[in-house]
Amino acid sequence: MSEQSLLEIRGLEVVFDGFKALGGVDLTVAAGELRFLIGPNGAGKTTLIDVITGLTRPAAGTVRFAGTELAGRPEHKIVRLGIGRTFQTSVVFEELTVVENLDLAAGFRRPLPTLLRQRRGVSDEVAAALDTIGLGDLADRPAGVLSHGQRQWLEIGMLVAQRPRLLLLDEPVAGMSGDERERTGELLTEIARDHTVIVVEHDMEFLRRYASQVTVLHEGRVLVEGDVAAVQSDPRVQEVYLGRTREEAA
Amino acid sequence: MSDRLRGYALFASISLLLLVVAPLALPAFRLDELAKYLCFAIAALGIGLAWGQGGMLTLGQGVFFGLGGYAMAMYLKLHDAGGDLPDFMVWSGVEHLPALWKPFGNVGIALAAVVAVSVAIAVVLGVLVFRQRVRGAYFAILTQALAAAFVILLVGQQGLTGGTNGLTNFYDVFGRDPEAEGTQRTLYFVTAIVLGVLYLGARQLVKSRFGRLLVAVRDGEDRVRFLGYNPATVKTVTFAISAAMAGLAGALFVPVVGIISPSLLGVVPSLELVVAVAVGGRYALAGAVLGAVVMNYAKTSFSEQWAGGWLYLEGALFILVMTLAPKGAVGLYEQARDALARRRGVPAPAPTAPQEVAA
Amino acid sequence: MTTLLNQLPIGLSIGAVLLLIALGLTFTFGQMGVINMAHGEFIMAGAYTAYLLQDWAGSQAVLVALPVAFAVAGALGWVLERTAIRHFYGRPLDTLLLTWGVSLVLQQAARDIFGAPNVQVVAPSWLTGRVEVLGGALPYARLFIMALALACVAGVWLYLDRSRQGRRMRAVVQNRELAAVSGVATGRVDQLTFFIGSGLAGVAGVALTLIGPVGPSLGTYYIVDAFLVVVAGGLGQLRGAVIAAVALGMLNSFAEFWTDASLAKVIVFAVVIGFLQVRPQGLFVLRSRALT
Numbered sequence: 055m056s057e058q059s060l061l062e063i064r065g066l067e068v069v070f071d072g073f074k075a076l077g078g079v080d081l082t083v084a085a086g087e088l089r090f091l092i093g094p095n096g097a098g099k100t101t102l103i104d105v106i107t108g109l110t111r112p113a114a115g116t117v118r119f120a121g122t123e124l125a126g127r128p129e130h131k132i133v134r135l136g137i138g139r140t141f142q143t144s145v146v147f148e149e150l151t152v153v154e155n156l157d158l159a160a161g162f163r164r165p166l167p168t169l170l171r172q173r174r175g176v177s178d179e180v181a182a183a184l185d186t187i188g189l190g191d192l193a194d195r196p197a198g199v200l201s202h203g204q205r206q207w208l209e210i211g212m213l214v215a216q217r218p219r220l221l222l223l224d225e226p227v228a229g230m231s232g233d234e235r236e237r238t239g240e241l242l243t244e245i246a247r248d249h250t251v252i253v254v255e256h257d258m259e260f261l262r263r264y265a266s267q268v269t270v271l272h273e274g275r276v277l278v279e280g281d282v283a284a285v286q287s288d289p290r291v292q293e294v295y296l297g298r299t300r301e302e303a304a
Numbered sequence: 305m306s307d308r309l310r311g312y313a314l315f316a317s318i319s320l321l322l323l324v325v326a327p328l329a330l331p332a333f334r335l336d337e338l339a340k341y342l343c344f345a346i347a348a349l350g351i352g353l354a355w356g357q358g359g360m361l362t363l364g365q366g367v368f369f370g371l372g373g374y375a376m377a378m379y380l381k382l383h384d385a386g387g388d389l390p391d392f393m394v395w396s397g398v399e400h401l402p403a404l405w406k407p408f409g410n411v412g413i414a415l416a417a418v419v420a421v422s423v424a425i426a427v428v429l430g431v432l433v434f435r436q437r438v439r440g441a442y443f444a445i446l447t448q449a450l451a452a453a454f455v456i457l458l459v460g461q462q463g464l465t466g467g468t469n470g471l472t473n474f475y476d477v478f479g480r481d482p483e484a485e486g487t488q489r490t491l492y493f494v495t496a497i498v499l500g501v502l503y504l505g506a507r508q509l510v511k512s513r514f515g516r517l518l519v520a521v522r523d524g525e526d527r528v529r530f531l532g533y534n535p536a537t538v539k540t541v542t543f544a545i546s547a548a549m550a551g552l553a554g555a556l557f558v559p560v561v562g563i564i565s566p567s568l569l570g571v572v573p574s575l576e577l578v579v580a581v582a583v584g585g586r587y588a589l590a591g592a593v594l595g596a597v598v599m600n601y602a603k604t605s606f607s608e609q610w611a612g613g614w615l616y617l618e619g620a621l622f623i624l625v626m627t628l629a630p631k632g633a634v635g636l637y638e639q640a641r642d643a644l645a646r647r648r649g650v651p652a653p654a655p656t657a658p659q660e661v662a663a
Numbered sequence: 664m665t666t667l668l669n670q671l672p673i674g675l676s677i678g679a680v681l682l683l684i685a686l687g688l689t690f691t692f693g694q695m696g697v698i699n700m701a702h703g704e705f706i707m708a709g710a711y712t713a714y715l716l717q718d719w720a721g722s723q724a725v726l727v728a729l730p731v732a733f734a735v736a737g738a739l740g741w742v743l744e745r746t747a748i749r750h751f752y753g754r755p756l757d758t759l760l761l762t763w764g765v766s767l768v769l770q771q772a773a774r775d776i777f778g779a780p781n782v783q784v785v786a787p788s789w790l791t792g793r794v795e796v797l798g799g800a801l802p803y804a805r806l807f808i809m810a811l812a813l814a815c816v817a818g819v820w821l822y823l824d825r826s827r828q829g830r831r832m833r834a835v836v837q838n839r840e841l842a843a844v845s846g847v848a849t850g851r852v853d854q855l856t857f858f859i860g861s862g863l864a865g866v867a868g869v870a871l872t873l874i875g876p877v878g879p880s881l882g883t884y885y886i887v888d889a890f891l892v893v894v895a896g897g898l899g900q901l902r903g904a905v906i907a908a909v910a911l912g913m914l915n916s917f918a919e920f921w922t923d924a925s926l927a928k929v930i931v932f933a934v935v936i937g938f939l940q941v942r943p944q945g946l947f948v949l950r951s952r953a954l955t
Contacts, residue, residue: 107530128529128534129529129530130529130530130531130532130533130534133529133530133531133532134532138530139530141527145524145526145527147519147520147523147524147527148523149519149523150516150519150520154516157513157516158513158516158517158520158531159531161513161517161531161532161533162531162532162533163532168513169512169513169514169517170509170512170513170514171512171513172508172511172512172513173513173516212531216531216532361756361759429936432936432939432940433936433939436939436940436943437943438939438943440755440756441692441698441755441756441759442894444698444756444759445698445887445890445891445893445894446891446894446932446935446936448887448890449887449888449890449891449928449932449935450932452887452928453928453929453931453932454929456924456925456927456928456929457925457926457928457929458925459925460923460924460925460926461925571883571887572883575760575763578760579760579763579764582760612771612774612775615767615768615770615771616767616768616771618764618767619764619765619766619767619768619771620764620768621764622760622761622763622764622767623747623761623764623765623768626751626757626760626761626764627747627750627761630757
């Protein structure tokens with residue numbers, strides 16, 4: 055593998071009850087890259103993320119992260135290798151405060167005995183994450199009171215607090231208002247400065263504004279890869295994506 | 305900080321009540337009864353931890369209570385027999401001391417077994433079940449089946465366990481006469497202090513980062529994996545702690561009450577412990593303790609009047625609690641306190657009702 | 664060898680009874696997320712129905728009782744669903760505890776009405792004999808129970824597979840929200856499921872009168888095993904329930920035969936735990952992609 059590539063996927067296949075969700079995907083993501091993953095419904099975007107994070111087992115192929123094979127490892131061990139993800143429907147712990155949520159996310163790197171002690175104050179990485187997502191005012195409120203957008207940001211903050219080397223965001227702006235999208239875009243740009251990030255997104259407007267490198271998936275395979283302009287003008291992409299599901303792309 | 309002070313003040317006043325007022329005010333046999341309720345409270349504390357904080361509805365705590373109780377009772381029987389066979393074995397025609405019994409002649413081994421056997425079984429069950437992500441109602445059903453099987457085993461192995469009668473008739477409890485008032489008083493103090501220490505320990509655990517993690521596992525086990533923790537480990541550890549508490553409770557119960565038998569340990573007694581926790585308030589450890597003491601007191605006093613009536617009352621009470629006050633007495637108290645605060649114009653803290661996640 | 668052969672009808676008939684009980688549990692659990700501990704008392708109600716009908720139908724009470732017990736237990740289940748359980752959908756642990764309260768009350772009520780001692784239901788004379796097969800004895804009563812369970816399963820299968828109501832029910836089991844927005848009156852479907860499931864428990868109660876005496880805590884002996892059937896068979900799965908019920912019934916009776924009665928339950932428990940290591944969600948699973 056090349057010196058800079060952080061994630062290398064080769065010949066990845068996933069089968070659900072006879073249905074081939076992924077049919078031989080190759081994908082390479084370099085360290086420091088911000089990569090967008092797009093494709094029509096059922097293209098296999100979320101499945102791909104599920105395989106990387108251990109939620110789904112591949113039928114064939116390899117997923118190597120910084121030289122380590124991921125396939126077959128349990129989810130929490132993959133997280134410990136330095137891969138974090140969010141979900142389409144954000145899941146934060148409503149009973150716990152915003153700070154407690156972040157503290158939990160930062161926690162697995164700490165030595166075991168600290169687990170038995172009470173949290174005193176706010177640790178540096180939690181403070182930094184809190185600052186990044188701009189929820190400082192709500193730090194000690196239970197996460198249950200947050201709005202949909204704030205929850206997504208908290209989830210992204212929890213990701214940052216994990217200090218992962220690779221972040222996977224699954225449709226971070228779905229269901230957000232215009233202002234919230236804007237704020238999320240800024241957040242994404244900021245995080246991408248010092249992390250490797252893969253974003254699954256449906257929203258074309260968001261894509262045009264914040265993406266540079268794009269991979270298009272179609273029916274479980276990589277269709278096109280390249281920068282935004284090249285991908286948008288590619289006739290195959292217009293055919294399968296923009297052409298057929300115009301209303302979705304608009 | 306005032307919350308914390310209030311907590312300490314409450315704990316101190318309850319300690320005062322249990323350690324000073326009750327021993328002075330109650331006659332010896334009532335104190336002995338209270339000691340029995342405190343034993344149940346210790347087991348309930350474990351349920352509060354596993355169920356209230358960790359979301360694991362364990363319907364088989366009677367098993368661990370029994371394992372602790374039998375370990376203690378086996379030691380006491382061997383001690384009483386003084387080298388001969390325990391009385392019930394003679395009656396059942398057993399000729400040699402079974403191998404299973406032999407280690408329990410040693411007080412150190414017996415006391416260690418009180419906790420160790422319960423913990424070992426909880427760990428094995430926990431690892432097998434939680435690793436496979438079997439949870440929620442499935443876990444509840446399995447623990448209930450364990451309780452049912454355990455009791456049938458105890459009843460069936462007459463020569464080993466004393467069968468339906470269990471183990472009873474202890475004449476010498478650590479060098480004292482168990483019927484003597486002084487002994488009962490001492491046992492009461494021991495039980496109350498063990499409860500207090502375990503309560504403080506459990507409280508510390510709940511407030512620690514582990515406690516936060518446990519709540520997170522309860523509310524979103526799958527999400528916790530993506531924070532880099534293995535929920536199966538968190539749950540197994542917690543389940544083992546609650547089993548250890550039940551084991552200790554059973555071990556104290558034996559000298560306090562003078563018997564351990566299958567009828568105290570099966571599906572129904574295990575469920576009754578859970579009922580007590582629910583009535584007291586499952587989300588607060590104090591609620592679990594309170595519920596166990598009050599429900600068992602109510603059961604004793606009510607059953608003295610009208611035995612069948614207690615079941616109606618217990619059933620009805622439980623239906624009412626589950627329907628109207630799922631957070632139990634502690635929940636009602638908190639509601640009342642918040643309502644009062646609102647009337648005084650202080651904004652109440654935002655309600656955050658833990659919702660059971662569909663399994 | 665003959666004694667071993669004698670175990671076979673015992674195991675099969677216990678499996679048949681477990682199946683009748685588990686059918687109701689697996690569908691209420693799978694469809695509504697409800698764990699009904701009072702289900703055991705519907706068994707008891709069915710058995711007492713047969714007992715009461717003896718005054719009127721004499722030795723043919725068992726036969727007359729089958730439809731009546733189905734209706735009585737079904738009605739009890741329907742009332743329980745309407746008054747309490749429907750407020751608890753999707754909260755299985757809470758329903759478990761709630762219905763346990765109901766179960767306590769029902770058991771005590773039975774004790775007050777019928778007395779604590781067990782009562783006996785006299786089997787019709789045509790069910791008291793036995794037939795010799797391969798040197799083993801097949802009691803008619805046990806054969807009758809197996810045939811009864813077979814008939815009930817066939818009925819449930821026809822209902823699920825052929826009737827419009829049954830298709831609605833399967834739709835609700837698979838995706839409640841989608842069924843609701845597709846115009847299925849989910850509330851009505853739930854009521855019917857509860858009625859049928861509880862009714863089958865009543866039928867199981869009648870069957871049990873052929874094996875042993877009837878008492879207020881009759882249901883508690885079977886409910887735990889029936890829940891294990893649900894766990895091993897997979898939620899809301901007819902095939903799973905059939906296979907798991909027969910397997911557990913057989914395992915139970917053979918374990919009792921080879922070791923002794925007190926160890927059998929422990930063995931069954933260990934086997935179920937072992938089985939969950941291979942199939943953690945039971946024999947058959949409805950797949951879904953959601954992160955719960």
